[in-house]
Amino acid sequence: MAKKTKKAITRRDFIKTAGAGVLAAGMGPTIFIPRQARAAGKELKILQWAHFVPRYDQEWFDNFAKQWGKENGVEVTVDHVNIGQVVPRASAELAAGKGHDLIETFAPPAQLEPSLLDLTDVNQEAERRFGKQLALCKRSSYNPNTKKYYGFCHGWVIDPGDYRKSLWEKVGKPQGPETWEDLITYGGKIKEKLGVQLGIGLSQELDSNMASRALLWSYDTGVQDASENVIIGNERTIEAVQFMSKLYKAAMTPEVFAWAPASNNRALIAGKASYILNSVSAYRSGQKKVPEIAKDVFFVPPLKGPRGTRWTCEHVIYNYIVPTYSRNADTAKKFMLALVANYDQAMYYSELYNSPAFFDVSVPKGNRGYAKVRGAKNLRDLNDAWFDKDPFALPGEATDKLKPLKDAMEWSTNVGHPGPASPAVGEVFGTFVVPNMMANAARGMKPETAVGQAETLTKAIFDKWRQKGLVGGKM
Amino acid sequence: MSDFDGEFGRPRSHIWDREQVLAPLLIAPAILYIVVLVGIPFCMAVYYSLSDATTGSQTLHFVGLRNFQAVLKDAVFRKALLNTFIFTLVSQALVLVLAKILALALIKDFRGKWLARFLILLPWTAPIALGTIGWMWMLDSIFSPIDWLLRYMGLLGAPGALLGANSNLYWLGVPSLAMLSVILVHTWRMLPLATVILLAGLTSIPQEILDAAEVDGAGFWRRLFQIMIPMLLPIMTVAVLFGIVFTFTDIAVVYILTQGGPVHSTQVLASWAFFKGIEAGDLAQGAAVALFLFPAMAGVAALMLRLARRSEVA
Numbered sequence: 001m002a003k004k005t006k007k008a009i010t011r012r013d014f015i016k017t018a019g020a021g022v023l024a025a026g027m028g029p030t031i032f033i034p035r036q037a038r039a040a041g042k043e044l045k046i047l048q049w050a051h052f053v054p055r056y057d058q059e060w061f062d063n064f065a066k067q068w069g070k071e072n073g074v075e076v077t078v079d080h081v082n083i084g085q086v087v088p089r090a091s092a093e094l095a096a097g098k099g100h101d102l103i104e105t106f107a108p109p110a111q112l113e114p115s116l117l118d119l120t121d122v123n124q125e126a127e128r129r130f131g132k133q134l135a136l137c138k139r140s141s142y143n144p145n146t147k148k149y150y151g152f153c154h155g156w157v158i159d160p161g162d163y164r165k166s167l168w169e170k171v172g173k174p175q176g177p178e179t180w181e182d183l184i185t186y187g188g189k190i191k192e193k194l195g196v197q198l199g200i201g202l203s204q205e206l207d208s209n210m211a212s213r214a215l216l217w218s219y220d221t222g223v224q225d226a227s228e229n230v231i232i233g234n235e236r237t238i239e240a241v242q243f244m245s246k247l248y249k250a251a252m253t254p255e256v257f258a259w260a261p262a263s264n265n266r267a268l269i270a271g272k273a274s275y276i277l278n279s280v281s282a283y284r285s286g287q288k289k290v291p292e293i294a295k296d297v298f299f300v301p302p303l304k305g306p307r308g309t310r311w312t313c314e315h316v317i318y319n320y321i322v323p324t325y326s327r328n329a330d331t332a333k334k335f336m337l338a339l340v341a342n343y344d345q346a347m348y349y350s351e352l353y354n355s356p357a358f359f360d361v362s363v364p365k366g367n368r369g370y371a372k373v374r375g376a377k378n379l380r381d382l383n384d385a386w387f388d389k390d391p392f393a394l395p396g397e398a399t400d401k402l403k404p405l406k407d408a409m410e411w412s413t414n415v416g417h418p419g420p421a422s423p424a425v426g427e428v429f430g431t432f433v434v435p436n437m438m439a440n441a442a443r444g445m446k447p448e449t450a451v452g453q454a455e456t457l458t459k460a461i462f463d464k465w466r467q468k469g470l471v472g473g474k475m
Numbered sequence: 476m477s478d479f480d481g482e483f484g485r486p487r488s489h490i491w492d493r494e495q496v497l498a499p500l501l502i503a504p505a506i507l508y509i510v511v512l513v514g515i516p517f518c519m520a521v522y523y524s525l526s527d528a529t530t531g532s533q534t535l536h537f538v539g540l541r542n543f544q545a546v547l548k549d550a551v552f553r554k555a556l557l558n559t560f561i562f563t564l565v566s567q568a569l570v571l572v573l574a575k576i577l578a579l580a581l582i583k584d585f586r587g588k589w590l591a592r593f594l595i596l597l598p599w600t601a602p603i604a605l606g607t608i609g610w611m612w613m614l615d616s617i618f619s620p621i622d623w624l625l626r627y628m629g630l631l632g633a634p635g636a637l638l639g640a641n642s643n644l645y646w647l648g649v650p651s652l653a654m655l656s657v658i659l660v661h662t663w664r665m666l667p668l669a670t671v672i673l674l675a676g677l678t679s680i681p682q683e684i685l686d687a688a689e690v691d692g693a694g695f696w697r698r699l700f701q702i703m704i705p706m707l708l709p710i711m712t713v714a715v716l717f718g719i720v721f722t723f724t725d726i727a728v729v730y731i732l733t734q735g736g737p738v739h740s741t742q743v744l745a746s747w748a749f750f751k752g753i754e755a756g757d758l759a760q761g762a763a764v765a766l767f768l769f770p771a772m773a774g775v776a777a778l779m780l781r782l783a784r785r786s787e788v789a
Binding site for chain 1: 527529530531532533534545548549550551611616617618641643645646647648649653733734735736737738739750751753754755756757
């Protein structure tokens with residue numbers, strides 16, 4: 001055999017080496033597949049949004065999930081993404097047929113139903129173990145047309161009115177607004193005399209969507225009825241839209257047309273809003289960043305409409321979904337039940353941001369990471385005690401500020417109220433039909449025209465999803 | 476076994492040494508890249524647009540042109556289509572004029588020229604999302620430093636002030652200002668690339684032609700319009716066409732700054748396709764919206780290829 005001489009890399013060598021490299025890279029994933037397959041059933045991959053209250057993830061949830069995994073011989077991975085990334089990421093994983101076993105959404109994921117496992121068994125088991133689930137939670141995870149639970153709702157978030165007491169005191173309403181009309185009467189005065197506007201979003205974002213629905217429901221109207229028929233085009237909707245137009249002129253500025261979900265929080269903390277509709281997270285941020293403003297923030301339940309009706313939309317609905325591709329569905333179901341059993345900690349570590357879907361869950365014994373609440377047997381007792389005396393109040397701050405939210409389950413409802421959530425309700429929500437209807441009128445469009453446009457869009461969306469058999473009601 | 480053949484030591488002819496084998500082999504990765512990342516998604520978009528696909532359904536049924544008919548009836552889509560053209564044409568006109576001015580300035584020798592070039596290139600090198608979030612703060616309804624500056628200068632926030640008595644301009648809350656903001660931020664983003672392209676073009680103009688024109692008494696404007704711009708025309712067209720492609724398909728600026736609001740006044744096709752197809756779950760209609768970009772993009776691509784071919788011939 002001739003001795004090989006040292007030479008420069010030839011074209012042939014380059015191709016051989018590059019080809020081998022490409023082949024190896026291509027083969028890589030398949031080489032590891034058998035190892036993954038052996039782990040089936042013994043791992044659980046969870047995808048959920050980064051909680052607005054950072055300590056929920058950092059101090060509790062991630063550790064809880066790992067600990068649960070250790071106790072049950074399951075390797076648990078928790079991936080957090082920004083709230084805006086949840087739906088695109090879940091859609092991509094469902095389309096690919098690969099990804100996480102459990103995905104937590106913040107709004108009813110009804111449009112994904114065909115690719116999700118029916119979770120009737122775990123929902124029934126949860127009710128058997130923990131008592132009745134809150135109706136708004138069931139309506140956000142169950143499709144009555146297909147009789148399928150496409151999700152498992154473990155919690156929700158209250159969306160009260162947050163107001164600056166010192167400002168409302170100066171105009172003679174120290175207990176804050178009670179009716180929508182009060183926002184014009186007193187909120188208008190605050191803007192005129194004190195130069196501080198109201199902050200109800202009329203923008204293409206989450207909070208505006210919820211606020212505009214709360215107004216519709218308080219005016220005894222809505223997007224759909226209980227049987228999923230579109231009812232938005234009626235006189236009461238026009239009345240509500242007229243009201244919003246008046247309210248905008250009396251007490252708000254064009255900033256509300258540009259708001260993102262965090263804008264009302266920022267406005268409140270900056271002392272630039274006399275009243276906003278938001279969860280307690282806005283106030284909690286204020287406690288940490290601007291305590292003097294936070295001490296002045298108080299809460300009111302939903303405002304009454306002209307006929308005394310009052311409703312507010314849940315601020316967030318926590319739904320776990322299990323994609324049909326998951327090979328760890330049973331493990332996922334066990335985890336969901338364990339989470340519900342430990343929801344006292346979810347409430348506490350979210351600083352009362354999370355409310356439970358199952359209020360009758362017993363409080364576990366032992367050290368739970370918070371000061372023991374005397375006499376608290378279940379989550380309802382804990383809820384009442386903590387809302388009566390806020391464990392997170394600042395030194396020198398009133399501890400009973402959250403008291404008006406104690407019975408929030410009575411006046412909170414789901415996005416599709418009085419009917420269930422559905423893909424049609426989700427698309428009307430996701431394409432901002434309702435806040436844009438309000439914004440159009442506030443910007444000068446005739447309320448009748450704004451409502452007519454919204455009705456056309458809504459009917460087209462409902463008809464489309466009805467044809468797919470996922471929505472009830474009449475064409 | 477040796478690579479050398481026989482007594483003459485001549486390398487043995489190998490399959491890799493044949494041009495007809497090697498050429499396709501070398502170009503294969505590029506073709507594969509285009510097929511996998513452009514061709515297949517495009518075909519899928521066409522397939523989805525003719526089906527009843529949703530983000531949750533893996534079972535598709537052919538529905539013909541129903542999605543396109545539904546999309547055309549949608550007032551928001553028509554608004555988004557118009558906005559896409561306004562957004563693209565206005566921002567590209569601004570980019571062209573400003574890039575030309577910048578390129579003319581940067582071709583001169585002055586102190587700190589490299590720093591100036593670096594700073595001008597910065598928006599192009601920074602991630603688009605990061606830059607746009609920065610602009611979101613600059614244009615914030617309450618905390619905008621631009622508004623603060625205007626107030627400080629007495630142009631805003633006082634009775635009789637030129638820009639009004641309100642404390643803020645509400646850049647992203649007033650439809651016309653929101654569209655202006657989106658266009659300006661995109662112009663800021665695209666300007667560096669166009670400037671670099673034009674700068675390269677300017678340096679390729681022979682200095683003796685400009686000198687001769689100057690000796691013949693041609694002033695700046697005459698040299699600009701009768702020598703520089705005609706000679707720069709092919710490369711300017713390339714800059715514009717690149718800009719049109721990038722702008723027509725851009726979602727980041729609109730999505731981050733306004734989410735298409737207020738009341739869809741800044742909605743563009745790319746963002747509406749996302750809201751409809753992904754957020755709302757109607758993949759089929761989302762694909763139909765996105766495909767409306769195709770004829771315009773195909774026209775631009777054809778023009779680019781023709782231009783490239785012409786300059787190759789030249």
